[in-house]
Amino acid sequence: MANHKILLVEDNPDDVELALHACQSNRIDADIIVARDGEEALEYLFCTGRHAGRTCKDIPSVMVLDLKLPGIGGLEVLRSLRQHPETRRIPVVILTSSEDEAHVVGGYELGVNSYIRKPAEFAAFTQIMSQLQRYWLVTNTAPPV
Amino acid sequence: MSQTDKSVRTGGDAPMTSVDMESIDAHEGGSPLAPAVLGRGIGLRLLTAIFLFSSAVTLLTTLFELYVDYRGQVQDIRDRFAEIEAGYLGSLGGSLWSLDVDQIQLQIEGIKRLPDMQYLEVREIGRNIKRRVLVSIGERGVGPVLTQEYPIVYAENKDKGAEQTIGILYVEATLSGVYSRLVDKAVVILISQGIKTFLVSMFILYIVYRLVTRHLVSIAQYVGSFNLSSSPALALIRRRPSQEDELDRMVGAFNDMSSGLRELYRELHEVNAELEEDIAARRKAEEEVTRLNAELEQRVRQRTADLEASNKELDAFTYSVSHDLRAPLRRIEGFGQILDNEYTAKLDERFHHYLERIRAGAHDMSEMIDSFLKLSRSTRSEITIERVNLSDLAAKVVARLREKEPQRSVAVIIAPDMITEGDRRLLESVMENLLGNAWKYSRHNKAAEISFSTEQAGDRTVYVVRDNGAGFDMNYLDRLFMPFCRLHRSEEFEGTGIGLATVLRILARHGGRIWGEGAIGKGATFRFTLWEGGEPDGKP
Numbered sequence: 001m002a003n004h005k006i007l008l009v010e011d012n013p014d015d016v017e018l019a020l021h022a023c024q025s026n027r028i029d030a031d032i033i034v035a036r037d038g039e040e041a042l043e044y045l046f047c048t049g050r051h052a053g054r055t056c057k058d059i060p061s062v063m064v065l066d067l068k069l070p071g072i073g074g075l076e077v078l079r080s081l082r083q084h085p086e087t088r089r090i091p092v093v094i095l096t097s098s099e100d101e102a103h104v105v106g107g108y109e110l111g112v113n114s115y116i117r118k119p120a121e122f123a124a125f126t127q128i129m130s131q132l133q134r135y136w137l138v139t140n141t142a143p144p145v
Numbered sequence: 146m147s148q149t150d151k152s153v154r155t156g157g158d159a160p161m162t163s164v165d166m167e168s169i170d171a172h173e174g175g176s177p178l179a180p181a182v183l184g185r186g187i188g189l190r191l192l193t194a195i196f197l198f199s200s201a202v203t204l205l206t207t208l209f210e211l212y213v214d215y216r217g218q219v220q221d222i223r224d225r226f227a228e229i230e231a232g233y234l235g236s237l238g239g240s241l242w243s244l245d246v247d248q249i250q251l252q253i254e255g256i257k258r259l260p261d262m263q264y265l266e267v268r269e270i271g272r273n274i275k276r277r278v279l280v281s282i283g284e285r286g287v288g289p290v291l292t293q294e295y296p297i298v299y300a301e302n303k304d305k306g307a308e309q310t311i312g313i314l315y316v317e318a319t320l321s322g323v324y325s326r327l328v329d330k331a332v333v334i335l336i337s338q339g340i341k342t343f344l345v346s347m348f349i350l351y352i353v354y355r356l357v358t359r360h361l362v363s364i365a366q367y368v369g370s371f372n373l374s375s376s377p378a379l380a381l382i383r384r385r386p387s388q389e390d391e392l393d394r395m396v397g398a399f400n401d402m403s404s405g406l407r408e409l410y411r412e413l414h415e416v417n418a419e420l421e422e423d424i425a426a427r428r429k430a431e432e433e434v435t436r437l438n439a440e441l442e443q444r445v446r447q448r449t450a451d452l453e454a455s456n457k458e459l460d461a462f463t464y465s466v467s468h469d470l471r472a473p474l475r476r477i478e479g480f481g482q483i484l485d486n487e488y489t490a491k492l493d494e495r496f497h498h499y500l501e502r503i504r505a506g507a508h509d510m511s512e513m514i515d516s517f518l519k520l521s522r523s524t525r526s527e528i529t530i531e532r533v534n535l536s537d538l539a540a541k542v543v544a545r546l547r548e549k550e551p552q553r554s555v556a557v558i559i560a561p562d563m564i565t566e567g568d569r570r571l572l573e574s575v576m577e578n579l580l581g582n583a584w585k586y587s588r589h590n591k592a593a594e595i596s597f598s599t600e601q602a603g604d605r606t607v608y609v610v611r612d613n614g615a616g617f618d619m620n621y622l623d624r625l626f627m628p629f630c631r632l633h634r635s636e637e638f639e640g641t642g643i644g645l646a647t648v649l650r651i652l653a654r655h656g657g658r659i660w661g662e663g664a665i666g667k668g669a670t671f672r673f674t675l676w677e678g679g680e681p682d683g684k685p
Contacts, residue, residue, distance in 0.1 A: 012472070012476075014476045014480075015472075018476065018480070018483075021479075097468070097471055097472055097475070098468075120474065120478060121478060122475070122478050122479035122480075122481070122482035122483070123482060125475075125479065
C-alpha cells in the first residue's frame with residue numbers, strides 16, 4: 001500500500017513546522033505535502049503550475065485546511081475542490097484559530113468533513129494532530145481512487 | 146345699493162313713500178332696503194287710523210245732528226196739529242152740526258194743504274151712529290205716519306156749557322218727507338265729512354312723511370350700509386328746526402354710539418394687530434425651535450450613528466487584534482513546549498527558569514486575550530431574550546467553582562426562583578464573574594460565606610451578591626468597573642481586571658445598573674438591577 005498523503009494548507013512557516021513536529025511524534029507513516037497558500041493547494045490538486053508534473057490520480061487521503069490564507073482563502077479552496085468530480089470526494093478537515101460562526105457554517109455548507117479549532121496549548125495541538133491522522137488515515141476508509 | 150339710493154332720492158318728490166319697517170327688521174345688517182312703499186308702511190296705518198277714527202266721529206256727530214233735526218221736524222208737525230185744533234175745529238163743528246158735507250169737504254181740503262198732511266177723515270157720532278166716516282180725503286196708512294184724533298164738539302149755547310161731541314176729526318201726517326229730507330242731509334254731511342277727513346289724513350300723512358318717515362328711511366338706509374371704518378357721521382337732509390327734536394336727539398345718540406364704536410373698533414384693531422404681530426413672532430420662534438430641534442435631532446442621530454459605527458469598528462478591531470494575537474502566542478507556547486520536552490537534558494537550570502518565565506508570560510497573555518475577547522463578545526454578540534432562572538444559573542456556577550477547588554468549604558446561600566428575562570449566556574457570565582469574584586476574594590477567610598438574594602426598592606427588584614472576603618477600599622470604587630484596573634496585586638489574587646467591566650456592559654445591555662460597597666477585610670456587596678426602563682420588547 002502506497003504511503004498516505006496529507007495535504008496541509010498553512011501559510012505560516014512556524015505553524016507548518018509545529019504541525020510537522022506534532023505529526024512526526026505520532027509515528028504514523030504518511031507523506032505530508034505542504035501548500036503555503038490557496039493557489040498552491042489548488043495547483044497541487046489539479047496538477048497545474050508548480051505541481052504540473054505530478055501524477056494526478058494520486059490524491060491525498062485528507063486535506064487539512066487553514067482558513068486564513070493569503071490570496072485565495074480556505075473556503076474558496078474548499079469550494080473549488082467540491083466543484084470538480086476528481087477532487088470532490090477528498091476528505092477535508094478545517095483546522096483554524098477562527099471562532100467566527102460564519103466560518104463554521106460556511107465550511108459545513110461547502111461539505112467540510114470536520115472543523116477543528118486550534119487549541120492554545122501545544123500539547124493539546126499535538127494530541128489533536130495525532131487523533132486527526134489516526135482517524136483519517138487508519139480508522140476512516142478513504143474514497144476509492 | 147343704487148336701487149335703494151334711487152328710491153330714497155325720489156322719496157323727496159313723492160311724499161307717499163314710506164319705509165318698510167318689517168323689511169328693515171328682516172334685513173338687519175345692511176342688505177339693500179326694499180323701496181319705500183305706501184302700502185305696507187307707517188303711512189297706510191296712519192291713514193287707516195285717522196280715517197277710521199275720523200269717520201266714526203263724523204258718523205256719530207251726523208247721527209246726533211240728524212236726530213236733533215228729526216225731533217225738530219216732528220215737533221213742527223205736532224205744532225201743525227195744534228194749529229188745526231185751534232184754527233179749524235170750531236168751524237168744522239158748525240159744518241158737521243149742519244151736516245154740510247161740501248163745507249166739510251172744503252174745510253178738510255184746506256187742512257190737507259198744510260205740509261206733510263196725508264189723510265184726513267171726519268167721522269160723525271150720533272145716537273145710533275158709531276163713528277161713521279162722513280168725509281175722507283187722501284190715502285190712509287201709507288208709510289210712516291203721525292196720527293191725531295180730535296173730538297168735534299158743538300155747543301148750542303156756549304154760555305151754558307152744554308157741549309156735545311158730534312164727531313171726530315182724524316188726521317194722518319206722513320213722515321216720508323221728514324225722512325227723505327233727513328237722508329238728503331245725511332248724504333251731504335257724510336260726503337263733505339268724508340272729503341274733509343281724507344284731505345286732513347293726507348295732510349297729516351304728508352306732514353308725518355316730511356317730518357319723520359323720510360328721515361327714518363334715510364336713517365335706515367344709512368344704518369343698513371353702515372360701515373365703521375368709512376361711513377361719515379349720520380346727518381339728516383332738512384331744514385333744522387329751531388329747537389332740537391326727537392330725530393336730532395336720535396341722530397346725536399346714534400353718532401355718539403357710532404363714534405364710540407369706531408373708537409372701540411380702532412382699539413380692537415390695534416390690539417388685533419399687536420396680537421397678530423405677537424402670534425407671527427411666536428410662530429416664527431416656534432418654527433425656529435422646531436427647525437433647531439430637527440437639526441439637533443439630526444445631528445444627534447448622525448453622531449449616534451457615527452459613534453455606533455466607530456464603536457462597532459473599535460469592537461471589531463479589538464476582536465480581530467485579540468484574535469490575531471493568539472496565533473503568535475500559540476507558536477511561542479508550541480516551541481516552548483518542544484524545547485521543554487526535547488532539550489531539557491541538554492540545557493541547564495537557568496535555561497529552564499527562563500523558558501518557564503517565557504511560557505508563563507505567554508500563558509498570562511493568552512488569558513488576558515481570552516477575557517478581552519469575552520468583554521468584546523459581551524458587547525458584540527446578539528442578545529436573545531428568554532426566561533432565565535438566576536437561582537439556577539448561580540447554583541450551576543457555584544457547582545463549577547466547588548469542582549475547581551473542592552478543598553475549600555464555602556457556605557453559599559442562594560435565594561430560590563429569582564426569575565427574570567435576558568440572554569442566558571450573558572447572564573451566566575454575570576453570575577460567573579460576580580460569584581467567581583466572591584469565591585476568589587473570600588479565599589483567605591476560613592468561614593467564607595457567599596449569598597445571592599434580592600431586595601425590593603420600591604417596585605424594583607435589586608439583586609445582591611455578598612461575601613465576607615477581602616473587600617475593597619471604597620476610595621477606588623470608580624476604578625472597580627474599569628477594564629484592566631485591579632485593586633489587588635496579582636500574587637495575592639490572580640485575575641485580568643476585566644470581569645466587572647464585562648458585568649457592567651452586560652447589565653447595561655439588559656437595561657440594568659451595578660454598584661458595589663465594601664471595606665478592606667470586611668467583604669464586598671454588589672447590587673445590580675435589570676430592565677429598569679421596563680421589560681424588554683422581544684419577549685420570548
